[in-house]
Amino acid sequence: MFAGAASAVEPCRVEIVDKENGWPVPLVELKTTHEARYVSDNAGLIALEDSDLLDREVWFHVKGHGYEVAKDGFGFQGVRVTPKAGGKLRIEVERKNVAKRLGRLTGAGMFAESGKLGIKAPLPESGVFGCDSVLMAKHGSKLFWLWGDTTMPGYPLGVFDSTAALTDLQPLKKFEPPIAMPYTHFRDDKGKPRGVAKMPGDGPTWLGGMASVPDKEGKPQLVALYSKIKGHLDEYEVGLCRWDEKAQSFEKVQAIWKDGDGKKPLLLRGHPFAWSDPAGKKWLLFGDPFPEARCEATYESWSDPKTWEKIEEAAAPRSAEDGSEVKPHRGSVVWSPFRKRWVAIFTQQYGKPSTFGEIWYAEADSPMGPWGKAVKVLTHDNYTFYNPKIHAELTPEGAPFIVFEGTYTAEFADRPVPTARYNYNQILYRLDLDDPKLAGAK
Template identity: 70%
Template sequence: MKAALSLLALSSAGLAIEPCRIEIVDKENGWPVPLVELRTTHDARYVSDNAGLIALEDPELFDRAVWFSVKGHGYGVKKDGFGYEGIRTSPTAGGTIRIEVERRNIAKRLGRLTGAGMFAEQQKLGGEAKASETGVFGCDSVLVARQGNELFWLWGDTTLAGYPLGVFQSTAARTAVQPIPEFKPPLSIPFQHFRDAQGKVRGVAPIPGDGPTWLTGMVEIPDRYSGRRLVATYSKIKGHLDEYEVGLCTWDRQTENFTRHRVLWKEGDGEKGLIPRGHPLLWKDEQKKEWILFGDPFPTMRCPATFEGWELRDQWEKVTTPPSPRSAEDGSEVKPHRGSVAWNPFRKRWVTIFTQLHGKPSAFGEIWYAEAASPMGPWGKAVKVLTHDNYTFYNPRIHPELTPEDASFIVFEGTYTAEFADHAQPTPRYNYNQILYRLDLDDAKLAAARE
């Protein structure tokens, strides 16, 4: 009664009710867990931020027993006798509730890298945000390349706050070469976005033609005439996903934009032929000749690792795609959709992270890991390291440039979106953004992939 009277007094005085602090942590290591959803029996929905926090402010939930269903895409709690997965607790204004969740994924969720309100719940609880607001609300798949003494980050279609239609000419930012000091949550990356004269995040690939400009195959390579150059492959898009023009583009340091270098294919030309797509990687053959391999995830073509080798189509060579990996669990084929390949000094092997095509339970949300002696394969047994409950996680990208060379783990990110899922309900703030994961390569659960 006393607590209820206190709440009534605060409300009548026009004062805000102090929220209840809910902390969601990994039971194994105590790390904060972002992207865990709590839902009440009257369908109020709350999602933990990058600090693993929820600021519960709804007064009807205070000072009574409340059931919260728990959903965490690979994190959760034990089901009760009726099959419900959740907890019952009694929130209070100004109180604290700690929820320990079990990690069922092999990969550990580190946090969201893009979008708004990454520490919004922490701020509601009186804490300071560990990341400044960039104005970006959502963005599609990431590309990363070393550019001098910095990292150059690029994303596809980007959502802003002011209107449903955002930026469709790719957005970009720079960071230090190693922008993450510690690979545990909470974390954030201080992106320095390219902006227009009004300070708004702008497009950096204004290739002439109607529709969005999507980039792929971005890499910095040596040019005999001008040092090193940042290059990429562009696609002009009509409708939802249809290309009508594909070509090569280069970064103009003066205008700070990608500009068309050469058209490779236009609608009506027939077969496209070889196209440098995906996340490029450098590789030396037995004669020590250096090549750039392009593929998504596995290499499909190569060219000499020079600007001249990249721009001249007669220098390109087809690479035979290896068979799909087999599941370490049951031997079934695991057909890749998109992903990336990288050399790993700790394993002294090539490693891959990829989204499974038509996986279960999510058609484009099941993430697998495999190893090989060569980037061209064949790939060993694949182990699922990340799952989603009716949600998509596509275009995952390993970040070898972010981790120390002797690290016993890798980190990878991908696009978390309700797109291509079965009528999924978009997750507030997280939807259509990039989420970073850590995979410890000495985890016993990966033993089958190391055989």
């Protein structure tokens, strides 16, 4: 038996920072020679409090999804340090990505390591442990955020009919880490985040194509396409739904396709954005990433599939580096006042080194294309980062950068070790549009 319980020690504060600008870097993993793993939180901090690591020389392998340190003579990428109780270490990493990691937007323990060091988190815990792909639209005087399947603390199965939250129109005051998004979640009578899209029928409800459009009386209506799911990914019903302000949930408007109806009709999927044609007519364009369909920017047109029009999808861009085709998986398009062009962020289908973890940037004079050469702006070490969404609503008018988020998940990768707390959550990145590395995007 132990003679007595080990006394608590003051942890060693480890700061992970970008060598170029000194910014904290979230999501950098330190791994010891005996496989203990530690991951920096949204403040770029790790609290080392394990007695076997203190007051002795320790080697940490460093892994950071586009942030790294130089290799040594044996090819190892890491650092040799001597952590001390109550001490401080600073590890500088070199950013290989063009995009800069700002931090995690969702999930629990975003500042867990900071808390161990006595630093108070800027926001209370949300009650959400993980969530799938984001949709976001400006609706009235708020930004409306919606996520797909959501993992909760109390059981492996969570909410499968979309959770949602509101923020002010300018919820982030700065665009460098650490960040904390002040969501106000829709909750049940017990205070837990709840589903907001309980469409009739068995199985999960997934939403897409969410937008706020005016009706004939000028009142904004928050609308979306819904899918009812069976099995893992199979749709058996697709239809339209509308946000009911009184019920604070999405309500079914109409089903437009059901399993057994044959080929699916034209559908308004993806991340919609506004566009005016040469005659000044206002449209909503839908695609994932590039436009495939459009409807007039009114509730009446959105709710009448007969008015929808098909768009010939643009050809896949080619790499600015070697000219090879970069086939898009999912992504989004916005107008950039700074570049004075349409810009796109998308996940590459079957990319390398990660099958669905390589993120590319492209530009065009028209949202319908053709798209110029694409530049890779974000990579992952055998991990997935899918359904990226550019948030033009978050950044100041004319800002020389964009921000985008995506779902960071071990799904669809080659048996990776899931990253504690970060896995199956949303991570925000910043892309400086005046970065010389984007010069090839023409």
